[in-house]
Amino acid sequence: MIRSLQRSKAxxxxxxxxxxLYFLFLFAPLIVTMILAFNDSMFPSLPWKGFTLDWFxxxxxxxxGIFHDAINLRSIYNSFKVAVxxxxxxxxxxxxxxxxxxxEDFKFKNLLYFLMLAPMVIxxxxxxxxxxxxxxxxxxxxxxxxxIYVKLLSPGIPLVVLGQFSFITTIVALIIIARLKKFDRTxxxxxxxxxxxxxxxxxxxxxxxxxxxxxxGAAIAFLMSFENFNTTLFLVGPDATLPITLxxxxxxxxxxxxxxxxxxxxxxxxxxxxINLYSGKKSTY
Amino acid sequence: MKIALSVKNVSKYxxxxxxxxxxxxxVEDGKFFSILGPSGSGKTTxxxxxxxxxxxxxxxxxxxxxxxxxxxxxxxxxxxVFQNLALFPMMNVYENIAFGLKRRGERGKVVRxxxxxxxxxxxxxxxxxxxxxxxxxxxxxxxxxxxxLVLDPGVLLLDEPLGALDAKLRENMKVELKxxxxxxxxxxxxxxxxxxxxxxxxxxxxxxxxGHFEQVNTPQNLYNSPASSFVAQFVGDNNKFIVKIQKDxxxxxxxxxxxxxxxxxxKPYDLEGDNIFEMYVRPESIMINPKEDPNKINSIEVEVKxxxxxxxxxxILVVPKNSEKEIMVSLxxxxxxxxxxxxxxxxxxxxxxxxxxxxxxxxxxxxEIE
Amino acid sequence: MKRSSKIKIxxxxxxxxxxxxxxxxxxxxxxxxxxxxxxxxxxxxxxxxGFTFENYWSFFxxxxxxxxxxRTALYSxxxxxxVLVIALPVAFYITKLAGTKxxxxxxxxxxxxxxxxxxxxxxxxxxxxxxxxxxxxFLTKLHILREPIEMLYNDATMIMGxxxxxxxxxxxPIIGVMESLDDSLIEAAYDLGAKKTAIWAKIIIPxxxxxxxxxxxxxxxxxxxxxxxxxxxxxxxxxxxxxQIYNQIITYFNWNQGAAFGFLxxxxxxxxxxxxxxxxxxxxxKVIK
Numbered sequence: 001m002i003r004s005l006q007r008s009k010a011x012x013x014x015x016x017x018x019x020x021l022y023f024l025f026l027f028a029p030l031i032v033t034m035i036l037a038f039n040d041s042m043f044p045s046l047p048w049k050g051f052t053l054d055w056f057x058x059x060x061x062x063x064x065g066i067f068h069d070a071i072n073l074r075s076i077y078n079s080f081k082v083a084v085x086x087x088x089x090x091x092x093x094x095x096x097x098x099x100x101x102x103x104e105d106f107k108f109k110n111l112l113y114f115l116m117l118a119p120m121v122i123x124x125x126x127x128x129x130x131x132x133x134x135x136x137x138x139x140x141x142x143x144x145x146x147x148i149y150v151k152l153l154s155p156g157i158p159l160v161v162l163g164q165f166s167f168i169t170t171i172v173a174l175i176i177i178a179r180l181k182k183f184d185r186t187x188x189x190x191x192x193x194x195x196x197x198x199x200x201x202x203x204x205x206x207x208x209x210x211x212x213x214x215x216x217g218a219a220i221a222f223l224m225s226f227e228n229f230n231t232t233l234f235l236v237g238p239d240a241t242l243p244i245t246l247x248x249x250x251x252x253x254x255x256x257x258x259x260x261x262x263x264x265x266x267x268x269x270x271x272x273x274x275i276n277l278y279s280g281k282k283s284t285y
Numbered sequence: 286m287k288i289a290l291s292v293k294n295v296s297k298y299x300x301x302x303x304x305x306x307x308x309x310x311x312v313e314d315g316k317f318f319s320i321l322g323p324s325g326s327g328k329t330t331x332x333x334x335x336x337x338x339x340x341x342x343x344x345x346x347x348x349x350x351x352x353x354x355x356x357x358x359x360x361x362x363x364x365x366v367f368q369n370l371a372l373f374p375m376m377n378v379y380e381n382i383a384f385g386l387k388r389r390g391e392r393g394k395v396v397r398x399x400x401x402x403x404x405x406x407x408x409x410x411x412x413x414x415x416x417x418x419x420x421x422x423x424x425x426x427x428x429x430x431x432x433x434l435v436l437d438p439g440v441l442l443l444d445e446p447l448g449a450l451d452a453k454l455r456e457n458m459k460v461e462l463k464x465x466x467x468x469x470x471x472x473x474x475x476x477x478x479x480x481x482x483x484x485x486x487x488x489x490x491x492x493x494x495x496g497h498f499e500q501v502n503t504p505q506n507l508y509n510s511p512a513s514s515f516v517a518q519f520v521g522d523n524n525k526f527i528v529k530i531q532k533d534x535x536x537x538x539x540x541x542x543x544x545x546x547x548x549x550x551x552k553p554y555d556l557e558g559d560n561i562f563e564m565y566v567r568p569e570s571i572m573i574n575p576k577e578d579p580n581k582i583n584s585i586e587v588e589v590k591x592x593x594x595x596x597x598x599x600x601i602l603v604v605p606k607n608s609e610k611e612i613m614v615s616l617x618x619x620x621x622x623x624x625x626x627x628x629x630x631x632x633x634x635x636x637x638x639x640x641x642x643x644x645x646x647x648x649x650x651x652x653e654i655e
Numbered sequence: 656m657k658r659s660s661k662i663k664i665x666x667x668x669x670x671x672x673x674x675x676x677x678x679x680x681x682x683x684x685x686x687x688x689x690x691x692x693x694x695x696x697x698x699x700x701x702x703x704x705g706f707t708f709e710n711y712w713s714f715f716x717x718x719x720x721x722x723x724x725x726r727t728a729l730y731s732x733x734x735x736x737x738v739l740v741i742a743l744p745v746a747f748y749i750t751k752l753a754g755t756k757x758x759x760x761x762x763x764x765x766x767x768x769x770x771x772x773x774x775x776x777x778x779x780x781x782x783x784x785x786x787x788x789x790x791x792x793f794l795t796k797l798h799i800l801r802e803p804i805e806m807l808y809n810d811a812t813m814i815m816g817x818x819x820x821x822x823x824x825x826x827x828p829i830i831g832v833m834e835s836l837d838d839s840l841i842e843a844a845y846d847l848g849a850k851k852t853a854i855w856a857k858i859i860i861p862x863x864x865x866x867x868x869x870x871x872x873x874x875x876x877x878x879x880x881x882x883x884x885x886x887x888x889x890x891x892x893x894x895x896x897x898x899q900i901y902n903q904i905i906t907y908f909n910w911n912q913g914a915a916f917g918f919l920x921x922x923x924x925x926x927x928x929x930x931x932x933x934x935x936x937x938x939x940x941k942v943i944k
Contacts, residue, residue, distance in 0.1 A: 019748050022741070025819070026768050029779025032789050036782060044782050046792040093674050100671035114940060115679050121872060121928055122687075123880020125897045126917045129904055130686035133693050133914060166682035190371035192358045193336060194385035194436065198667050204384070208375040227772030230882050230897075234904065243774050250778050250887060259782075262775045273770040277763055 030266055037259035044256040055260035066260045075245040076261075078157065079226050082241055085161045086168055086225035091218045093165070094172030095210070099202075101173075102180045119167035120174075124230030131163045132234045156237030163235045164225045171224065172217035179213035180206075212279065219276045223269055287314040288350070289472040290335065290363075290440045295344030296496075297330050304330040306496035307344070312440070312474060312489075317466050319483040320476045321519070322493030328476045329368075331493070332442050335474070336365045349439040359388075364433035365442040369449065370425055372417045378404070378428050379413035385436045403435040407465065422450050426458060434469060443475045447482060459485050480520050484508070492516045514563050514643035523565040524612050530554050530562050530642060540564050540642060544608035548583040551637040562642040566635055568600055568613040573622055575634035584634030587612065589627050601625060603633060687921075693914035710915035720899060720916075727896040728923055730810075731879040734817045735825075738874050739867060741818070742825040747859070750833040751841070762830075769823040777887050780816055781807060813889035820884050821877050825870035832866035833859070868937045872928050879924050896920055 036044050040052035042062070052058075058065035066072055101113050119127065132155065139153035152158045183206065191201045207214070229243040236244055242261075249258055290312040297305040305327045312318040322328045333339045335346055337358030346353045348362055364385070373381050382400045391399075404410055407427035412420075420428065426446060433441055447455045447462075463486045466473050477483050483490045484504040491501040492515070500512040511517035518525065528540035530550070538550040540562065554562065575582055587603035590611065599616040614633055616622055625631070697707030714720045749761050768776065783789050784806040791803035806812060836859065844854045860867070885895035900920070903913035932939060 015744070015748060015752065018744060022745055023764060026765070026822075029776060029783055029819075030768055030771065032783055033775065033779040036789075043787070045785075045787045046789050093678055096671045097675045097678075100668075100675050104668045104671060106668065106672070110940075112675070112679065115683060116675070117940065118683060121876045121924065123876060123897070123920060123924065125880050125882060125900055126690070126921050127686075129900065129910075129913060129917050130690040131682060132904075133910060134681075134686035134689040137689055162682060166678070169678060184369070184371065186367050186369060186371040187373060189338060189358070190365070190367055190373070191384070192338075193363075193365045194432065195359045195388040196384070197359055197388075200388060205373060205375075208373075223770055227774070229772070229774060230880060233882070233901070243772060246774050246778075247883065250774065250781065258778060262771075262778060265775055266771050269770040269772075270767045273767050274763060277766065 033259050033262045034266060036256055037263040039256060039259075042255055044254070044259050055256045063255065064257065066257055066264070069257055072242070072245060072257065072261060075240050075242045078239045079242040082157060082160050082164065082232075083222050083225040086164045087218050087222045089161070089165050090169040090172045090221045090225075091214060093169045094217055094221075095176055095207075095214060097169065097173040098176035098180050098210075099206075102177055102183075116170055116173065119170045122167070124167065124228070125234070127167055128163055128231040128234035131159070131166065131231075135159055135162075154237065155235050157239055159235040159237070160232050160241065163231045164228050167231065168221045168224050172221050175217040175220065176210055176213045179210055183209055215279070216276055219272055223272060227265075227269075288312070289314045289316075289348070290318075290474060291347040291350075292331075292335070293345040293347070295331070295334060295341045295346060297327075297334060297339060298342045303496050305334070305341075308493075308496075308498055309344075310491060310498065310501055312472055314472055315470050316488045317463065317473045317475065317486055319487040319490045320474070320493050321478070321480055321483040321490050322476075323478055323519070326478075326493045327496040328478075328493050329444060332365070332444055332474070332476050335440070336363055336442055337361050362439035363442055364436055364438040365444060366429050366433050366446045368444045368446065370429040370446065372425055372429055372432070374417050376417070377413065378409070378415045378417070378420070381417065381428060382432045382435050385432065389436075399435055403431045406434070406469065407431045408461075423454050423458060426450065430462075430465070434471060438471065440472045440474055443473060445477050445479075447477075447479075455482075462486055484520070490520075492519060494519075511565070511641065514565075517563075517565040517641065517643065521567060522613065523567055524571075526564040526566070526610065528562050528564045528642065530556060530560050532556060540640070542608070542610065544605070544610060546585060546605055546608060546610070548640060549637045550640060550642065552641075554642060562644055564640050564642045566612075566640045568615040570635045570639035571612070571614045571633050572635065573601075573614060573616075574632050577634070577636075582634040582636055583640075584632055587631060587633055589625055589629045589631060591627060592625060603631070606630075690914050690917055690921075693911055694918045696911050698911075710912050711919075713912065714915060714919060719894070723894045723896050723899055724919065724923070726894075727879060727920075728927070730814065730817075731875055732927070734814055734821070734878045735871050735875045737814070738818050738822055738825045739871060742822065742829055742870065743855075743860075743863075746826055746829040746833050746863075750830055750836075751838065765823065765826060773820050773881075773883055776820055777816060777884055780812075780819065781887060784812060807888055808890040810889065813885055816884045816888040817878050817881060820881070821874045824873040824877060825867075828866040828870040828873075829863055830866075832863045836862050864935060865937060868932065868935055871931065875927065875931075876924055879920070 033044075036046075037055055038051050038053070039046075039048055040050040040054065041047075052063075054063040054065055056065045057067055059068050097116060101109065101116070135153040139150055142148055142150055142153075187205050187209070188201050191205045196204065227243060228241075229247065232241055232244060246258060246261065288311050292308055292310050295305060295308050296303065308327075308331060310318075320328045320331065330339060334341050335348075335353075337353065337356060340354075351362075353361060373384065376384070379400055382403060383396050386396045386399060400413065401410070404412055407430060409424060409427055409431070412424070412428075417425065417428075429446065430441075430443075447458050450458060459482055462473075466486070475483070475486065484507075487504060489501060490504055490507055492499045492507065494515050500507060500516045502512075507516060507520045511520060517523050526540070526542055526546075526548075528542050528548070530538060530540050532538055532553075536553075538553055540548045540550055548564070572582075575584055585605050587605045589601055590604050591602040593600045593602060597618060601614050601616060601622075603612050603614055604610065605612070612633070694710050695706055695708070696704050697709045698704045714724070745765075749758060749765070753761055781788070785791075786803045786805045786807075788806070790806065791800065794800040795803055840858055840862075841854060844858055849857070880897060882895065882897045882901065886898060889895065896916070897920070900913050900916045903909045903916060928939075
């Protein structure tokens with residue numbers, strides 16, 4: 001904070017108002033969404049008709065709360081499955097990519113690094129369609145030549161996992177690389193010197209050091225996967241994920257059950273966010 | 286005497302750059318051996334070759350009689366105390382010290398006993414559960430040494446481990462390290478750019494410059510009879526004169542500066558070419574108002590320019606009559622010369638045998654007094 | 656002196672290399688080659704497929720296609736610029752003006768909304784802005800409006816929505832570099848008599864350029880490729896190019912046309928990013944991190 005600057009009252013005041021408006025802008029839609037989850041109305045809008053928990057626990061016949069809404073529960077389950085798979089795969093691959101680009105030297109390293117960054121600037125929609133087309137072509141090829149039908153290659157949960165993995169891994173890798181850049185490699189040399197082999201060095205020293213960033217990367221991977229829409233849209237099969245089902249409901253209009261889902265998502269993801277931020281700050285070395 | 290470490294004609298190239306140039310030396314078991322050199326002299330490269338982080342381009346390294354070629358750093362009977370200590374921040378003191386023992390497959394009570402004994406040795410009993418970032422600089426130092434010593438290495442390598450400490454603590458650690466080495470009896474190979482560290486602690490010191498050893502000897506011998514111009518300048522302080530050496534009809538050698546100051550020398554020199562030499566006289570060898578036999582000393586009249594009071598290391602800066610050459614002279618500790626003031630004229634002198642000359646190399650070490 | 660140790664065992668490299676290589680080959684390189692190939696495939700009258708430029712021709716022949724394309728590009732640049740204009744003072748306030756105590760709190764406050772999915776955030780705006788939405792409700796209650804008006808489904812709302820959903824990706828990188836800007840530089844400039852505008856133009860913005868560029872690239876790319884926000888907040892005639900791609904692939908099942916569109920979008924985004932990097936003399940691998 002710069003204290004020494006002389007500032008006019010009006011300047012400070014208008015700056016504070018600006019920041020206040022900015023945060024209002026940031027939170028207004030979320031807060032209204034959350035409040036309306038408890039409105040005893042059939043529509044997600046005002047006027048306020050009284051407090052209810054029906055949009056969470058209602059069993060019908062009029063109001064089906066989220067915990068009794070089979071379609072939405074199903075899609076949450078699908079999203080969860082996808083997110084767990086993507087988190088595990090992209091965390092493992094992202095860690096390996098971090099080691100590869102930070103600790104190894106090889107020909108065409110810069111080219112490969114450039115390629116790894118590419119998903120950051122390729123629109124998710126295009127990632128989705130290109131993977132869709134490629135898997136379709138490979139599937140047709142396998143069917144024509146070997147007469148085998150590979151279910152994995154047609155739209156569905158495995159393909160969604162692969163599609164999300166393709167760009168989330170880049171993000172995880174960048175998070176881990178950022179920390180690995182700060183790593184003092186003499187720690188590894190010290191461990192060798194004390195008799196550890198390469199595997200022990202990685203396990204006891206480097207991965208221990210990277211742990212906060214690996215956990216942080218995994219948390220971000222989970223949330224990004226759980227919420228992904230653009231790439232998923234083209235790869236999803238009959239088992240829709242939550243953003244896809246929610247999208248249809250938002251587009252076509254729905255009861256405040258969406259608000260209830262939104263409420264839960266906001267609470268859960270901000271909790272993960274705060275924990276992640278807090279634990280990230282706490283790591284001392 | 287058993288040889289703990291033997292380095293034979295080792296060189297290391299990085300591309301065209303020769304970092305270590307044909308270095309050979311042996312270290313006897315249980316000795317404190319220092320490699321002293323300015324930064325960039327190749328001493329760290331040499332150490333890293335002994336530890337196994339670099340492979341020598343040429344030559345051979347033997348540790349306890351075993352050829353180390355192709356032996357991975359984690360399989361060598363040497364341990365290294367890193368310049369930045371490289372303590373594992375994710376582990377506590379106990380885990381740091383036990384790390385190497387566990388890698389050897391030692392488990393349970395043996396490990397705990399060894400760690401406790403080692404902590405005792407380095408004067409940190411009861412520090413097992415401390416976190417690394419809770420330790421002071423000196424404590425970190427000891428943990429780093431304990432972590433290596435607990436493995437009972439054939440040779441302990443130390444890479445300027447005192448560099449990060451502040452001056453007072455460094456003085457203390459010098460003495461402690463020397464005592465610790467005497468106690469455990471492990472062979473220490475210590476590298477430093479600080480000549481005082483090397484002199485105080487070592488049994489033998491190798492002075493390294495431009496990738497090769499200039500001289501290997503005891504600290505006393507390095508100080509008293511430097512083998513090269515570089516050693517004369519790097520070890521201890523010296524007054525440097527650029528001189529022309531002459532031989533008179535009686536066969537006596539003397540040195541003449543460009544201001545026509547003439548000094549007798551007591552040794553013969555090989556006279557060929559331009560006869561330009563560098564002559565060194567230590568400030569400690571110069572006497573003020575000498576009463577010695579005038580035939581044995583060089584004596585000149587000088588004017589006091591400045592008095593540099595620095596406790597036990599106080600000096601005066603003097604300039605000979607009709608000259609601009611500044612000469613440093615040590616002041617004795619007995620306050621005998623408290624009366625000296627700038628602009629006073631005094632006599633100084635030194636024994637003929639106190640000066641030593643080398644064929645000029647033109648190389649400068651630190652800031653020269655010329 | 657580089658401390659490359661010779662201790663690496665090559666199988667360690669292989670373990671790291673193979674998964675990364677497989678990932679990039681099968682999920683990035685080959686799919687995009689396939690995208691390119693598909694965009695040049697067409698089916699003739701008899702149902703036989705072969706090489707053709709038809710998919711690209713139709714892009715230029717149909718005004719709706721290239722107009723949507725140009726509109727998407729222009730709006731994306733506009734949104735990126737607006738986001739930057741808002742992000743700079745926000746970042747400045749948080750890094751330089753806010754007290755150290757509330758700094759951390761503001762950071763968390765800033766981040767939290769962006770962990771919530773885009774869909775939920777857009778939905779929040781819909782229930783705020785639509786005809787039966789919360790803002791209309793209050794405005795009519797307070798008799799500011801006689802009857803509710805539709806605030807959704809126009810370009811201005813859509814742009815606001817795009818600013819909202821992508822704001823963070825500009826703020827965070829700028830905060831990242833602004834934190835390292837030495838306060839005394841600003842103080843010295845004041846001391847030397849510089850005005851506020853001069854300080855921004857000569858000190859703060861040049862210093863923050865790497866952060867500004869990485870934020871701009873990410874925001875531009877995300878806006879260009881967004882689907883939900885234009886679809887749900889934009890008007891019926893306010894097509895976004897991603898919707899054209901979606902229509903071709905999902906609605907008309909014309910994958911070749913969709914591939915051509917996809918490739919054009921990719922080409923445009925790469926080109927604009929490339930030009931932006933060249934103008935500001937930044938390097939891609941330095942900016943994205």
